[in-house]
Amino acid sequence: MKRKVAIIMLILAVVAGAWAQGTTFASASTKRYSVWSDAGQAAAGTLGKTLEGLFDVYNEYFRFDESSLKAPLTVRSFSTKEAFDAYLGKVIGQSKDDFVYLHYPTAERSELVIFAKENAEEFDASLAHQGFVQFLKAFVHEPPLWMREGFAVYFERSRANPATGLVEYVENTAWLETVKLLKAQGSLYPIERLFLVSADEARTGLDVFYPQSWALVSFFVNSVDRRYNRFIWDAIALLKQDATLDQNQIALRDFYRRWHSSVAVEADFAGYLEGQKTFAELVSNGVKAYGDKDIESAAKIFAQALAKNSASYIPHYYLGLVAYARNDYALADSYYQNALSLGADAAITNYALGINAFASRRFEDAELYLKKASEGDPVRYKDKAAEILQRMKQDS
Incomplete structure (x- = not known):
């Protein structure tokens, strides 16, 4: 497998060089990542260290079996937004405003594509968010959307501690005020409905879907009622790597119905939000x-x-x-x-x-x-x- 991965990576490097109009990429290999950067070997190595730290933070919650990874997770970093856009234009025919994870049927081809930002906090948040999407989809190809985006936002403030160099989880409450306002307006999805939101519905209802997905994850993880803590860990364990989006979402919805009353959960969720302070x-x-x-x-x-x-x-x-x-x-x-x-x-x-x-x-x-x-x-x-x-x- 290592020889196969090495050959594929070599091919990608050659092709990427042509796409980026002669740009030279340096690479760095870590325990779980293969990092490519047009800013040089040192930059690739530093990014690889940060990604390893983020992986540890993510898997502290998800407990996935790392031995199931078929190949290292690939991350490609550009030093300018223009180079990032040019690369995506060749690969997917369009540019993106922010970092993007390109997921394909094979792990070797999938990659997280990022670019340097002037604002360090924005860079860290985007890396933690899309880095989680890459992490999750490496183990579960079609995870429930609320779980994918909810945890991605949940982890957004995770970053390296300047004093220790270690990546640490930091609570993200950026959406709390928005969620409280949506609740007061009666705009939140019923929880069972949120479990089944499709990709198209998530895009059109972005202003509600993102903040509520984060809030629901926060509720399940941090509730003082251990039944809800157990639900999220059991829900993660129920996910099937090769199941479709509908299959994984319905499986979790059905599991939820077996153990919880929607009326009670909605009330407890509302109480949890009320108790959280911005x-x-x-x-x-x-x-x-x-x-x-x-x-x-x-x-x-x-x-x-x-x-x-x-x-x-x-x-x-x-x-x-x-x-x-x-x-x-x-x-x-x-x-x-x-x-x-x-x-x-x-x-x-x-x-x-x-x-x-x-x-x-x-x-x-x-x-x-x-x-x-x-x-x-x-x-x-x-x-x-x-x-x-x-x-x-x-x-x-």
Whole structure:
């Protein structure tokens, strides 16, 4: 098999070179992937490492038998959108706006085709999404559409941790607000109906199908009711590699009917959505709790907000206020510094750092931060900073 795969890959490389008008591809082989890149060997190797990490994240949930893979999963990467479009024009006769997985009856011919993006977050999301589609279809050729797209969105924020280099799952709640709005409008599919949505229906109902598929996957995976957790794992185990789309979707729908009441599940799903909070809702609730001096509630809420969006300075700043209220000045300083590095208002945050340093009797640091706050926003902080600086002189 290895010799056959090598020959096929060599043929594809030659043909792709002609299609890309002389573009040279470097390749990198990993445990499960064959990566081709026009950006060179190092780029192919780095991409291969990321793909291996994503595979591990996906299979932590799906538990597929890797020995059933007939060939490595092929990924072809272009350094420009123009080269990507030219390649697809030759292969499928049309361009695509985003990454695309080309699935064929043979694993050797199938490939994920991607291109470099200026926005790293968009690149990571597209790679995690379409990488999952490739992963799933390598084991199940025609998986249920709601499961394919629901999990693809579920995994979209999975990416390499800059500190460790390891790919980690990160919760994606980008569709939560949309799903809640659709629910309030009465626009969601009945769950049994979602199980059977066809490809054409999914395309025409994209605005509902995508967010609801993600929400249903989230519900089955994260529900506190273990019956729903078990359903999704049993549903995955029921999938047949060579079954048609209709066969796999109907099999799961029938299995669902045997074990669950639609009325009860719809109610539990609605309750689950109601209990989920968007980042904006958590911030609003946390600010209110802090304003009401309910420090414990504020701490819990902002910890949840931080888990949802660690790139925002808001939870870091408020967790700094919480730590200060608990007299944990070292922790408060750490949160404030994080907030500052993430774009928090410099004057406000420096003032908080100054107050915190003063409380922990680090007077030199306090003087530095308070002067920065005063210079950054003299209208708000000049007099306040001067008052504290005077107190420091008296204390020292």
